[in-house]
Amino acid sequence: MPRLAEKVALVTGGAHGIGAATSRALAREGAAVAVTDLLPDEGERIVEEIRGSGGKARFWAMDVTDEGAVRKVIGEVVEAFGKLDVLVNNAGISGVDKPTDEITVEEWDHVIDINVRGVFLCTKHAIPHLRRAGGGSIVNLSSIYGIIGAEDLPPYHASKGAVRLMSKTDALLYAKDQIRVNSVHPGFIWTPLVEEMARNSSEGVEGFHRVLDGLHPLGHVGEPEDIAAGIVYLASDEAKFVTGSELVIDGGYTAR
Numbered sequence: 001m002p003r004l005a006e007k008v009a010l011v012t013g014g015a016h017g018i019g020a021a022t023s024r025a026l027a028r029e030g031a032a033v034a035v036t037d038l039l040p041d042e043g044e045r046i047v048e049e050i051r052g053s054g055g056k057a058r059f060w061a062m063d064v065t066d067e068g069a070v071r072k073v074i075g076e077v078v079e080a081f082g083k084l085d086v087l088v089n090n091a092g093i094s095g096v097d098k099p100t101d102e103i104t105v106e107e108w109d110h111v112i113d114i115n116v117r118g119v120f121l122c123t124k125h126a127i128p129h130l131r132r133a134g135g136g137s138i139v140n141l142s143s144i145y146g147i148i149g150a151e152d153l154p155p156y157h158a159s160k161g162a163v164r165l166m167s168k169t170d171a172l173l174y175a176k177d178q179i180r181v182n183s184v185h186p187g188f189i190w191t192p193l194v195e196e197m198a199r200n201s202s203e204g205v206e207g208f209h210r211v212l213d214g215l216h217p218l219g220h221v222g223e224p225e226d227i228a229a230g231i232v233y234l235a236s237d238e239a240k241f242v243t244g245s246e247l248v249i250d251g252g253y254t255a256r
Helices: 017-028 039-052 065-080 105-132 154-177 190-198 202-212 224-236
Strands: 008-012 032-037 056-062 086-089 136-141 177-188 247-249
Touching: 008 105, 017 032, 017 039, 017 086, 017 154, 017 224, 032 065, 032 177, 039 056, 039 154, 065 105, 065 177, 086 105, 086 224, 105 136, 105 154, 105 177, 105 202, 136 154, 136 224, 154 177, 177 202, 177 224, 190 202
Parallel strands: 008 032, 008 086, 032 056, 086 136, 136 177, 177 247
Antiparallel strands: none
């Protein structure tokens, strides 16, 4: 039997990169998947791909910073699929790459709104449905930079550190409801976002790729499917004794 048979999962930022790989992986393991994003064309393509492979999925446009939209979409997902068992808080942005003293309040708030407020709002409005389902799993995407520091992207690093601690707090708060909450901490993953950074770099795409490869003891950057596999585990009953944990998937980056 598939590992997620009869489960319903909602993925934020599910239209590309890690979110798209996660949506596909959850569906392959038997979950009905609500793909949510602000990219309807890309989101619908992922849904069509899942359905074409025999899976079950629907797309909803959702802005994770808009509480009304979050409440409405989660309600519609439950109405469409009957319940909610899994929430994957994946939506996020990298934001500006400036020293802290050069960042505007607006630039700071933009990252925090999506990366932190978005996790808060989706968790807030998913909890009642997870309770009604008798428990479930929330998987929050943090980063290696939610654990260690680096000399770039101050708002991003702050946001991912917040997500790490939010996950632990909610794990404690909702353990009595059999709702597990864990964070995932990817190293550098070759996503459209990273590829865009590579195109804009002085090294060019191939040179940028080689630099990133060299940062990881395993000798290469990760792929979105590497992270999706970890998320499937945390969503499944195989992880029934795992909550408040940090799943680091980073090719050895933080082991040094």
